Amino acid sequence: MLRFLPILAACLVLTRAYATPAPLTVNEMGLMLRTGYSTKAVLDELTKRRFADTLDAAKESQLIKAGAAPELLVALKSGSYTVSPAELAQAQQQKEAETKRRTAAAEEARKFDTLHQANLAQQHAADALRETINGQAIYQQLKGDLVQWRNGSIGHYDDTALQTKKYFLIYFSAHWCGPCRKFTPGLVNYYNDTVAKHPELELVFVSADKSPFGMETYMREMNMPWPAVDFEKTRGKEGIRKYAGKGIPDLVLVDSSGKVLADSYKGDQYLGPESVLQAVNSILTQAPAKQMAQASR
Numbered sequence: 001m002l003r004f005l006p007i008l009a010a011c012l013v014l015t016r017a018y019a020t021p022a023p024l025t026v027n028e029m030g031l032m033l034r035t036g037y038s039t040k041a042v043l044d045e046l047t048k049r050r051f052a053d054t055l056d057a058a059k060e061s062q063l064i065k066a067g068a069a070p071e072l073l074v075a076l077k078s079g080s081y082t083v084s085p086a087e088l089a090q091a092q093q094q095k096e097a098e099t100k101r102r103t104a105a106a107e108e109a110r111k112f113d114t115l116h117q118a119n120l121a122q123q124h125a126a127d128a129l130r131e132t133i134n135g136q137a138i139y140q141q142l143k144g145d146l147v148q149w150r151n152g153s154i155g156h157y158d159d160t161a162l163q164t165k166k167y168f169l170i171y172f173s174a175h176w177c178g179p180c181r182k183f184t185p186g187l188v189n190y191y192n193d194t195v196a197k198h199p200e201l202e203l204v205f206v207s208a209d210k211s212p213f214g215m216e217t218y219m220r221e222m223n224m225p226w227p228a229v230d231f232e233k234t235r236g237k238e239g240i241r242k243y244a245g246k247g248i249p250d251l252v253l254v255d256s257s258g259k260v261l262a263d264s265y266k267g268d269q270y271l272g273p274e275s276v277l278q279a280v281n282s283i284l285t286q287a288p289a290k291q292m293a294q295a296s297r
Helices: 002-017 026-034 039-049 057-066 070-078 085-135 137-142 160-164 178-197 212-222 231-236 273-295
Strands: 146-150 153-156 167-173 201-207 250-255 260-263
Touching: 026 039, 026 057, 039 070, 057 070, 137 160, 146 212, 167 178, 167 273, 178 201, 178 212, 178 273, 201 212, 201 231, 212 231, 250 273, 260 273
Parallel strands: 167 201
Antiparallel strands: 146 153, 167 250, 250 260
């Protein structure tokens, strides 16, 4: 409600501006006659507002052309409706004051409209940013906290490219886990083959090791090609760790907004990470087919 106060104020100013009608002029009466007012109606208005003009031959001719009856001309020539110089000066002052008020009201309305448009633009920008962030929920959770095994050591991972990823495989695993060490080499081969063909997919390793050394050893021995959450940052990644199941190896497929598409667990039932890879294959092969179908419509 408060944001409409400037408009209400402007309306009140304009209302006050028109509360005291100014005396009539020849031009105004001519306009009234041309737009359908009768001579009687003009005379009635003249009685209320008086006459603040002169009636020379040119103006008389102007009124006659507009349709003025003789009685209107006689009334004007009689001088009984003519305002005095003092009244005319007062009317002029009122007119000037009304003009200033209207100008001020219009400026106030313009400022309000400009502010309103700026607020709308700001709101639209905020909504667009919120949609972008919501659509990049996984990226926002990982941004700035990823590392990668490269050239014999762990270093910072440039996560810029993750902003365009559609799918993320989140891999919960650890070096101390025998089944994990057995599964991971095959996952490395799968990653190297699949991600090269499908750049819309990325895998992120979330270590369940007991120490940074355990995580680094695991990444080195397996020659992991994918990024991993920095061991020191893992504990604070509730938005990522919430996808973890009761055991490892645990592989979860999510889209960029964080929606789970496939999981190694179905409730308490362990389906295994292989089932997730099958789901990945299905999704990645369906996407081109959908695109082709849409293009052919």
